[in-house]
Amino acid sequence: MSPGELICPAGTPAALRTAVDAGADAVYCGFQNATNARNFPGLNFTPDELAGAVAHAHSKASKVLLALNTYPPAGKVDLWRAAADTGARLGVDAFIVADMGVADYIARTYPDIRIHLSVQAAASSPEAIRYYCENFGVKRVVLPRILTIPEIRSIRKEIPCEIETFIFGNHGLMVEGRCSLTNYLTGQSTNMDGVCSPASDVEFVRHDDGTMSSRLAGFAIDCFGCGEKAGYPTICKGRYTVPHRSDAYYAFEEPVSLNLARLLPELIDAGVHAFKIEGRQRSKSYVRSVVSAFRAAVDDIRAGRPANITDLVALTEGQKQTQGAFATKKWR
Amino acid sequence: MHWRAGLDPKGAKIVRGAGSRLSCVLVQPLLSRVVRRIGDRHPSVFARLGIYKKSAFLIDPVELPFALHLCPDPEAPAFRAVPRDSTPHAQAMIRGRFMLLLELVDSQRDGDAAFFSRDLEVSGDTEAVVRLRNALDDVEGSIAEEAAGILGAPGRAILARLRRAYKSEAEGFQQA
Structure with a gap:
């Protein structure tokens, strides 16, 4: 065994x-x-x-x-x-x-x-x-x-x-060791700098209606409804709007x-x-x-x-x- | 009938403000001693904070009548109770129920999990928050008990009572 x-x-x-x-x-x-x-x-x-x-x-x-x-x-x-x-x-x-x-x-x-x-x-x-x-x-x-x-x-x-x-x-x-999504937005590399979604580029904003947005390098990644469970502020776990869908959806993976x-x-x-x-x-x-x-x-x-x-x-x-x-x- | 029920909204706000300021005055001596003791006993915290040891953090225990303003500067550490209607500038804000915040400080709860569940809110400079979390998480033992110990047996009794009340409340919430 x-x-x-x-x-x-x-x-x-x-x-x-x-x-x-x-x-x-x-x-x-x-x-x-x-x-x-x-x-x-x-x-x-x-x-x-x-x-x-x-x-x-x-x-x-x-x-x-x-x-x-x-x-x-x-x-x-x-x-x-x-x-x-x-x-x-x-x-x-x-x-x-x-x-x-x-x-x-x-x-x-x-x-x-x-x-x-x-x-x-x-x-x-x-x-x-x-x-x-x-x-x-x-x-x-x-x-x-x-x-x-x-x-x-x-x-x-x-x-x-x-x-x-x-x-x-x-x-x-993502193909591990190959993901460059963080690099794409922040200029820092998960693979070379060891930082996926560096904290210095992450921002959480609480809105008056109780929702919360997460942003990376100024780009919105997700907006969580009141009481909705949250995830990490990584691009791969983000929820996005696209023209052919009426609602925001997890394009890559879910939290x-x-x-x-x-x-x-x-x-x-x-x-x-x-x-x-x-x-x-x-x-x-x-x-x-x-x-x-x-x-x-x-x-x-x-x-x-x-x-x-x-x-x-x-x-x-x-x-x-x-x-x-x-x-x-x-x-x- | 509650004595404040007869006040108009402006009057109630004034009373709340006065109550908040009084609470701040009452807890301030303890807070000053707490931050000095933790700094003296756990100097490694400052290394993990890096440049953020000169930053200010606003910690907001939502059910208390005041917020807390922390400046973990090793040369002049400051921890102040501040009224919510006149909070000083801070690079980062951390918001949650008092006992949750205490459990996070003591590593009895996981900060990421509290964030996922939306029990914990952070805003402002995220790197400052992450550094503070990691610095405190590297402290061995219970910061809450060290703080309560400053008041001796009464302090420890109050902490134990708070923990029991919070545990009962959390268990009741889970069963509901």
Whole structure:
């Protein structure tokens, strides 16, 4: 049986300790710069904080995975190399990498440290995954959220590395690592700067009638009615008017979160080695609740008991959840 | 019959304003001590705030008779109760029920989830709000209990009573 490792998010040292205490097998985190895909204001770790985090995690038999999962712009690779050097010096257990150049640097410089291929690399075929394994020694691939469980099972049989899948959290299904929608409006890149809808460009406006508009770089993304559940201010989750429709509609995706709690047994059976919880930008409260819930569920399944699955819908975007492509190729 | 029922709207507004100002005066000594103590005990908060440690935040607990004006400047931290009809300038505004705000400060509730449910409103400079949220979320322990502890046993008793009342209300709301 697959171990079903729980890979949990941490945006701050306090969140990391919360995740470890709640039963994380590993915690992923990043530095306070563009080397990771959650380069949000006030979030992430200084080198000193990461040193303390690694010590704490290791003392509780948890691992620390350092996200270096953005793409260096031309001529700026030194920031990513320096981050890898610091992570190696501080004893992280693995690097989560998307860019081949970063992977190549780590593979050559720190051959004893594991490389996990980030979802940002969007490697979804056995051929692509094998390429990363053969050339950079990748030990684990985080699969894009566009594959069904039978497809995952099939891929597992054809690759020489572990599989990690997302099981909870933000559900963004643009070709991961390729989305330039934020770049289009703000000039900042999700993939190179690590910022999807940078907070400095986001504005929420409450109107006198109780409705609320969200805007990115001055462009309206959505307007929520009184009491209507809201979502993140991202272009892909925006609601738009078009000439051929009378009402505003979600052109790309709806505000909804992934929740695969009820599919855990099938994922384990399909050979998924590790389960990832999204949400480094979320609070300790979220980390505590979600990690505890999935720790209990995975432990139940591994012990042959029916999984006790906590209701987490209150923590989901738009207070809606989906099994997405894992359950069916058409999930709208 | 309520004693204010006989007042015309202008008179009622004057009475409300006077009540609000009196409330501000009463809570102000506590607020000043709270912000100094939190700043002294958790200096890492200022690093996460970055340039926004010089910003002003208006925090609006909707059911209280006043709003709160926070300037987390490490050199001169200020936390003031202000009447709603004359709030000072702020870069960012955060609005919600008092106990929700307290639970967010203590990481007993998730800010994004409160935003999704529309229980929490933010406006103004979103980056300032995000930085404040992340800075407070990195604080270990309970800021609410530290604040209540300034008043000793009575403060802790009041906090416990508020929490019980809020929990009962929330459970009643869910059952309704």
